[in-house]
Amino acid sequence: MKTVQEMLAAANAAVPRIGAEEAKSLADQPHVVLLDVRDAAEVKASGKAKGALNVSRGLLEFRADPASALHDAAFDRAKTIIVYCASGGRSALAGKTLKDMxxxxxxxxxxxxxxxxxxxxxxxV
Known part of the structure; x- marks a missing residue:
């Protein structure tokens, strides 16, 4: 059995953390997907990074899997995926999930x- 802290530690070890300046410099490139994994209500309340794809954490696996009926074509394993959430926890876990996929x-x-x-x-939004 794992605790959430152990899961976050594993996620943070697997997925590199980048700063906002680096993310800004990459965000407009065609091989980059900026991914917001916050829930729709959060995004509606605050907006999202310009051009970001919003897929709530709960639907990520379904949207990212090409074999899923819910697959989103924006997900491409050849692209760089930059993930964010409200504070970094969900994005770390989402990033680890994507790496696992x-x-x-x-x-x-x-x-x-x-x-x-x-x-x-x-x-x-």
């Missing part, structure tokens, strides 16, 4: 607040 270049931006504080562009 065969996505090789996954990075954890951490929290949406980090993006905003670095002056990252935000769009309303």
């Amino acid at each position: 065969g996505y090789t270049d996954v990075r954890n931006l951490g929290g949406f607040k980090d993006w905003v504080e670095a002056g990252g562009p935000v769009e309303e």
Whole structure:
């Protein structure tokens, strides 16, 4: 049995954390998917990083798996996936899940607040 702290430690070890400045410099590149794993209500309340794909943490596996009827074509194992949530926990776990699913270049931006504080562009939903 694992605790959430152990799961987070494993996720943080598997998925590199990047700063908001690096994420901003990568976000507009065609081989990059900026992924917001917050719930719809959170995104509606605060907006999201401009151009980010919003897939709530609970649906991630279904959207990321090409064999799933719910697959989202934005997910491509050849792309860099930069994940964020509200504070970094869900994005770490989501990043680890994506790595487990065969996505090789996954990075954890951490929290949406980090993006905003670095002056990252935000769009309303």
